[in-house]
Amino acid sequence: MRVSVIGTGYVGLVSGACLAGKGHDVVCVDTVQQKIDQINACTPPIHEDGLAELLRETVGKTLRGTTDLREAVLNSDISLIAVGTPFDGSEIDLKYIRDVSRQIGEVLKDKDAYHVVVVKSTVVPGTTDTVVTPILEEASGKKAGQDFGTGMNPEFLKEGEAIADFMHPDRIVIGGNDSRAIAVMDELYSVFPGVDIVRTNPATAEMIKYTANSLLATLISFSNEIGNLCAKVGVDVVEAMEGMHLDKRFTPILPENAERVWPGFITYLAAGCGFGGSCFPKDVKALIAYGENAGAPMPLLNAVIQTNTKQPHQMMDRLRSHIPALAGRHVTVLGVAFKPGTDDIRESPALTIISELLADEAVVTAYDPIARHEAEALFGDRITYEDDLKQALNGADAVMIVTRWPEFSELPMLLNGQTVQPLVIDGRRMIPKDSVSRYEGIGLQPAVS
Numbered sequence: 001m002r003v004s005v006i007g008t009g010y011v012g013l014v015s016g017a018c019l020a021g022k023g024h025d026v027v028c029v030d031t032v033q034q035k036i037d038q039i040n041a042c043t044p045p046i047h048e049d050g051l052a053e054l055l056r057e058t059v060g061k062t063l064r065g066t067t068d069l070r071e072a073v074l075n076s077d078i079s080l081i082a083v084g085t086p087f088d089g090s091e092i093d094l095k096y097i098r099d100v101s102r103q104i105g106e107v108l109k110d111k112d113a114y115h116v117v118v119v120k121s122t123v124v125p126g127t128t129d130t131v132v133t134p135i136l137e138e139a140s141g142k143k144a145g146q147d148f149g150t151g152m153n154p155e156f157l158k159e160g161e162a163i164a165d166f167m168h169p170d171r172i173v174i175g176g177n178d179s180r181a182i183a184v185m186d187e188l189y190s191v192f193p194g195v196d197i198v199r200t201n202p203a204t205a206e207m208i209k210y211t212a213n214s215l216l217a218t219l220i221s222f223s224n225e226i227g228n229l230c231a232k233v234g235v236d237v238v239e240a241m242e243g244m245h246l247d248k249r250f251t252p253i254l255p256e257n258a259e260r261v262w263p264g265f266i267t268y269l270a271a272g273c274g275f276g277g278s279c280f281p282k283d284v285k286a287l288i289a290y291g292e293n294a295g296a297p298m299p300l301l302n303a304v305i306q307t308n309t310k311q312p313h314q315m316m317d318r319l320r321s322h323i324p325a326l327a328g329r330h331v332t333v334l335g336v337a338f339k340p341g342t343d344d345i346r347e348s349p350a351l352t353i354i355s356e357l358l359a360d361e362a363v364v365t366a367y368d369p370i371a372r373h374e375a376e377a378l379f380g381d382r383i384t385y386e387d388d389l390k391q392a393l394n395g396a397d398a399v400m401i402v403t404r405w406p407e408f409s410e411l412p413m414l415l416n417g418q419t420v421q422p423l424v425i426d427g428r429r430m431i432p433k434d435s436v437s438r439y440e441g442i443g444l445q446p447a448v449s
């Protein structure tokens, strides 16, 4: 099947490469020439495990990149829209969705063959039917459901595990209003035999995505709220959570003493310095605004955001309780990416922490195994960057673990024997609390209060 993917960011590029890997004939479109050049040279513009290999397997065969949207739409049967849908401060910003819909519509005006346009971006319920379809109809002068089809197909991949998630989806959600468009989407996903397909209308497909993201964000803020209480009353949140996880309602145990199966959502039930990334913060805020407009305010989700906004400051409070005057003191921030496995730093708690450290005139060193360049692009020479974990610890008065990169578990070993021991503030509770001489952890009673 000939597929064009419009918007070649985290979702567009991973979707395009995976669909090409599954044998479809895919063209990825972006306005940024450099991204397209990189894709065509098999050099991924983003970091995802397995992506470089997939590009090497597919580019020049079933995958190519272009900045020419017209050519891509004319030479494909289906277009997936995967552009960004940021939060503009008061509601979801559909500018990129509108722009692309108009551009595709103008091409459809000149295209005789049937074409299906699918929204893959995360958009609030109603967007496909009341924003995208009318723009396509107006720009093309044609009728949806008759001359061309539209649909909604939300993406559930997790950055850091994006290729594996796309290649082995839990379910595929297809939202459509007309059977011909749905049949084309079915054909697109026929390369994933055996996977559950949810067929529904576009608004429900749009809502499924927000429901999933809002629940996961809620689990995190819930854990953080419990963690903050634990820290106040002298309970270790890690022990509290572990005891809670063992509840069979959360952790099914298979018959005949088979191994305990830990459901994936348990990883979201852990206290830390907050969620970030390009999805949870903006999606929860967009849903709150959407609910408000729809006459269904969402106080629970408002609280999820409030708790999350405060969470990076919990780490700063711990730091200041030990070092009240940070000016000139050396602080090492471990991890800038919003989560391990990615170079994405959008809305990462590290950004808040580094900004606060700079405001207090601390001397900041950052180490991230993958996201150094992204951090440099943002903070420039206001902080220093190291390419080696051990090097990053040199001369630090304090070390703040912000991202759960597995290599940070080596910290106790690296600090062992060092004459001057830095204060370690563990924002992810990833090293044992007695493994370093000066330890503070989220959800643990402060050593200094």
Ligand code: NAD
Pocket (backbone or CB within 6 Å): 006, 007, 008, 009, 010, 011, 012, 029, 030, 031, 032, 035, 069, 082, 083, 084, 085, 096, 099, 100, 120, 121, 122, 123, 155, 156, 157, 158, 159, 278, 279
């Ligand atoms: P992104 O910012 O990484 O990528 C968007 C891309 O679209 C950019 O490369 C941009 O240059 C391109 N673009 C913008 N306008 C264009 C145009 N007119 N023509 C061609 N290209 C254009 O965004 P992302 O993280 O991939 O997210 C895309 C959508 O998918 C969002 O709605 C997001 O909420 C959703 N989503 C993201 C994730 C994730 O983990 N990142 C997961 C699921 C869903």
